[in-house]
Amino acid sequence: MVCRAKRLRVNFELLGEIDRIEVIAEGHGVRIRRFLRRIYGGRRWQKMKGEALVRLDEGRIRTAEIHWYEAHAIGRREFKISRVYPEA
Numbered sequence: 038m039v040c041r042a043k044r045l046r047v048n049f050e051l052l053g054e055i056d057r058i059e060v061i062a063e064g065h066g067v068r069i070r071r072f073l074r075r076i077y078g079g080r081r082w083q084k085m086k087g088e089a090l091v092r093l094d095e096g097r098i099r100t101a102e103i104h105w106y107e108a109h110a111i112g113r114r115e116f117k118i119s120r121v122y123p124e125a
Contacts, residue, residue, distance in 0.1 A: 048094050049118060055087035055103060079108035099124065
């Protein structure tokens with residue numbers, strides 16, 4: 038899956054499962070819920086975060102904190118990288 042990251046403005050590819058998943062916001066706390074409903078439909082959108090192994094544009098593989106939006110029967114949408122962790 039190739040995703041467009043808005044914050045760091047890089048393309049990235051998820052290389053595995055997303056771990057340490059948490060809900061950041063739900064319901065009225067999701068700022069762009071009107072946009073999400075208009076584009077994708079669905080109800081009860083949640084903003085989620087988790088960590089995953091990603092391949093960045095330049096080919097580097099890093100662990101990154103990923104943010105996305107999710108709704109029942111719609112799935113995960115609007116992926117972006119929030120933070121890239123340094124190489125261990």
